[in-house]
Amino acid sequence: IQMTQSPSSLSASVGDRVTISCRASENINSYLHWYQHKPGKAPKLLIYTASFLQSGVSSRFSGSGSGTDYTLTISSLQPEDFAIYYCQQSYTAPRTFGQGTKVEVK
Amino acid sequence: EVHLVESGGVVVQPGGSLRLSCAASGFNFDDYSMHWVRQPPGKGLEWVALITWDGGGPSYADSVKGRFTISRDNRKKSIYLEMDNLGPEDTALYYCVKDRSLGGSGSFDYWGQGTWVTVSS
Numbered sequence: 158i159q160m161t162q163s164p165s166s167l168s169a170s171v172g173d174r175v176t177i178s179c180r181a182s183e184n185i186n187s188y189l190h191w192y193q194h195k196p197g198k199a200p201k202l203l204i205y206t207a208s209f210l211q212s213g214v215s216s217r218f219s220g221s222g223s224g225t226d227y228t229l230t231i232s233s234l235q236p237e238d239f240a241i242y243y244c245q246q247s248y249t250a251p252r253t254f255g256q257g258t259k260v261e262v263k
Numbered sequence: 264e265v266h267l268v269e270s271g272g273v274v275v276q277p278g279g280s281l282r283l284s285c286a287a288s289g290f291n292f293d294d295y296s297m298h299w300v301r302q303p304p305g306k307g308l309e310w311v312a313l314i315t316w317d318g319g320g321p322s323y324a325d326s327v328k329g330r331f332t333i334s335r336d337n338r339k340k341s342i343y344l345e346m347d348n349l350g351p352e353d354t355a356l357y358y359c360v361k362d363r364s365l366g367g368s369g370s371f372d373y374w375g376q377g378t379w380v381t382v383s384s
Contacts, residue, residue, distance in 0.1 A: 188368065190370035190371070199374035199376055199377065200358070201374075202373075205363065205369070205370035206370070243308055245310075247367075247369060247370060250313065251310060252310040253310065254307060254308045254309065256307050257308070
């Protein structure tokens with residue numbers, strides 16, 4: 158299953174609402190997860206199974222979607238949110254990631 | 264607290280072999296599937312391999328199938344990645360990752376810091 162994220166990068170300001178999309182090449186039945194990755198650090202799980210907030214993650218992160226189309230939303234971008242975001246499906250093997258979306262400072 | 268500590272990454276020549284290890288602590292290791300995920304320099308995340316809680320059902324990315332073998336030792340709370348016939352395309356930071364499920368169909372809820380594998384002559 159191929160995962161396609163859009164956009165590949167975006168520029169935003171602190172306080173902006175940010176939306177990242179992820180499309181699967183076939184139905185993945187909400188087996189869709191979102192990760193944040195900062196340079197020099199391990200990736201961090203944000204959202205699992207499309208819309209469930211991982212424990213300890215800020216509520217400004219939310220996920221939605223079903224079937225083949227999913228969205229990660231950051232309601233009010235904070236300085237610590239500038240990073241690369243990946244979606245990943247676990248519906249079938251091989252597990253696959255999107256190519257990543259880089260969120261940069263405007 | 265969950266800890267995953269990878270080791271074994273080195274510089275190796277093309278065609279060579281390597282064994283990565285990952286020591287886990289802070290959770291009931293026997294109850295979870297585990298994965299290896301890698302990130303080549305300047306590129307995105309790539310899933311490599313999965314092993315279920317009981318060592319069954321190993322599965323691999325097409326890019327490593329037939330060359331890499333994932334295994335686990337539940338007594339030692341460790342997983343391993345045997346890597347053979349390495350090529351420059353295998354150069355990457357290799358992460359040990361915990362699945363939140365028994366069968367391996369969950370999200371990746373904990374990651375190690377990674378170990379570097381460089382394939383170069």
